[in-house]
Structure formats: structure tokens, C-alpha cells
Amino acid sequence: MYEIRKEGVETKPLSLYYVNMEDFPIDDQTFTLYRTLIDKVSGIHFSSGNRVVFESKLKEILRNRKMLPMEYYRCLLSDPEEVKLFLDALTTNLTSFFRNRSNWESLQHEIIPDLMKSVGKSREIRIWSAGCSTGEEAYTLAMVFDRTLLPGYTYKIIACDISLKSLHTAAEGWYPFEKAEKDVPSGFLEEYFDREEKGYRVKPQIKEHIVFNYHNLMNPMHSGYFDLIVCRNVLIYFDKESFFKVIRQFYNDSLPHSYLILGHSETLFNLNTGFHLKKGRYGCYYVKEGI
Ligand SMILES: C[S@@+](CC[C@H](N)C(=O)[O-])C[C@H]1O[C@@H](n2cnc3c(N)ncnc32)[C@H](O)[C@@H]1O
Known part of the structure; x- marks a missing residue:
């Protein structure tokens, strides 16, 4: 379990804290890691232009899982079932009968x-x-x-x-x-x-x-x-x-x-x-x- 360490403060597992994801921004390196993984497993490409869309979807997942960006990334690398759920959350499913x-x-x-x-x-x-x-x-x-x-x-x-x-x-x-x-x-x-x-x-x-x-x-x-x-x-x-x-x-x-x-x-x-x-x-x- 991931831990938040602050000097002089007792350490508790992350899930015991209230985690505000705004405190854990997704930096460029993390975005690139995720983008490469998504590309590889699904072909879906998140350009820098739609990074905001990606981040809001990822943050929602992280909030629900009570995980930090890199913790969840590692989880994806080791769990193919979680990859399926992740892709499900990222896809755009807009459609209609007799479209076009x-x-x-x-x-x-x-x-x-x-x-x-x-x-x-x-x-x-x-x-x-x-x-x-x-x-x-x-x-x-x-x-x-x-x-x-x-x-x-x-x-x-x-x-x-x-x-x-x-x-x-x-x-x-x-x-x-x-x-x-x-x-x-x-x-x-x-x-x-x-x-x-x-x-x-x-x-x-x-x-x-x-x-x-x-x-x-x-x-x-x-x-x-x-x-x-x-x-x-x-x-x-x-x-x-x-x-x-x-x-x-x-x-x-x-x-x-x-x-x-x-x-x-x-x-x-x-x-x-x-x-x-x-x-x-x-x-x-x-x-x-x-x-
Ligand atoms: C915008 S919808 C289009 C639906 C329908 N074909 C239409 O035109 O109305 C795109 C769909 O493609 C699916 N999709 C994206 N990447 C995929 C992949 N690698 N393999 C299979 N389906 C994928 C998404 O989950 C999503 O449901």
C-alpha cells in the first residue's frame, strides 16, 4: 500500500487519508508513460491537445481506486483485467442508429x-x-x-x-x-x-x-x-x-x-x-x- 510520508508525522496507508487528486498532478513524464501504454494496448492516441480529457478521466479512476498515478500505472502493467476496465473508462462510445x-x-x-x-x-x-x-x-x-x-x-x-x-x-x-x-x-x-x-x-x-x-x-x-x-x-x-x-x-x-x-x-x-x-x-x- 502506498504511503504518504511527512517528517514528524505518523505514516498511514494512503487509503486512510482523504486524497485530493489536485495535489497529485500528472506530470509530463507520467502522461507520456500512460500515453505509450494506451497506444500499445489499444491503438488509441491521446495527443497533447486532448491531455486535459485524458487527465480528467484518469483522475476519476484514481479517486475511485484511491491510488496515485504511478501506483495505478504499475497495477496496469501487472493486471490485464484492470487494463480492460481502464480502456473501458477511456473510450469514446458515441453512436446512434442509422448514423451517417x-x-x-x-x-x-x-x-x-x-x-x-x-x-x-x-x-x-x-x-x-x-x-x-x-x-x-x-x-x-x-x-x-x-x-x-x-x-x-x-x-x-x-x-x-x-x-x-x-x-x-x-x-x-x-x-x-x-x-x-x-x-x-x-x-x-x-x-x-x-x-x-x-x-x-x-x-x-x-x-x-x-x-x-x-x-x-x-x-x-x-x-x-x-x-x-x-x-x-x-x-x-x-x-x-x-x-x-x-x-x-x-x-x-x-x-x-x-x-x-x-x-x-x-x-x-x-x-x-x-x-x-x-x-x-x-x-x-x-x-x-x-x-
Ligand atoms: C465513437 S464509437 C463509434 C461507434 C460506431 N462504430 C459508430 O460509428 O457509431 C468508437 C468505438 O470504438 C471502440 N474502440 C476503440 N478502440 C478500440 C479497439 N482497439 N478495439 C475495439 N474497439 C475499439 C470504442 O470502445 C468505441 O465504442
């Missing part, structure tokens, strides 16, 4: 019709929602596939994140009225959700197509498996090296005819990745070389 409408138009009118041709009816179309947060993206994918696929075609979605809290909400599939009514078009709401006392629950017919998993994008997934990877508003938080690493893995994890959809602020422009930009009628997305 043009993606869904492209999916419905261009990508799904093409996947029906290339994959056929002999197996499920395999989709990966990478960085799915609280599930809205994966459920939107499922609704659009359900609406668009012709009889005889099927699909499966693997949805992953490193935020355990978000994955819990995702797997629950329950959303308050305001959230669902604001973002889900009424026809979809009626067809794919059950109305409950305080919100809407995704119907089992949609849920059964999705598996929610804890998976860190810094680790390999499923070589040569996916027909479509959707990773939006995730890599924007990554450093350049991790960004490339993940894109290389996406290339490896996808099949030759596959598609990749990134967020509106994420681009592979001028990068040699093996994916090329397709300017569709509704917006842009990527196709693996060879299409």
Missing part, C-alpha cells in the same frame, strides 16, 4: 446487391461491425440486410468492441424511447422493435443474426473471412502506426470481393493499403483490390 445516412443508402442500393451476386445463397454473408459501441451500428446493419436481401440469402454479423459496458448494452438490445424514436425511421421501429414500458427492445428475429464479442482491434480476427467490414469513427482516435496495422488486418481478414466502410472523417486516400476508393451514387466506400 449515406452509408446505409450505399449498403442498400449498391453493396448488398453486389454481395448477393458474389456470395450467393450457399452460405451466410459475413459482416463485421468493428468498434460497435452500444450496438446501434450492428442493429442498423441487421435491419438494412433484413430489408434488402432477397429470399434465400442469409447474413451473420460479428460485432466487437473493447468497452465492456457498451457491449453489455449492445447485447441487451434495449434503448430508451428518445434514442430509438429520434434515429430509427418509423417503419423500421415498428417492424424490428418491441415497445416496452420505458423504451424499445430489438426483436429476436434481428438479434439472432448478431454475435457481440470483446475483441481488441490491435489483435488479429479471422483471416480471409469477411465479405463486409464496417469500422466507423474508431480509427480516428488511433495513432498512424496502429491505424495502418488495423487496415492491414482488415485486408487480411476480408475476402477478395469484400467491402470496407469507414467513418466520414477516416480516409485511406493516397495510402497503399490494397483497398481502393469507390465513389458510389450515395457516398464513398472501399473495395478490396480485384473488384
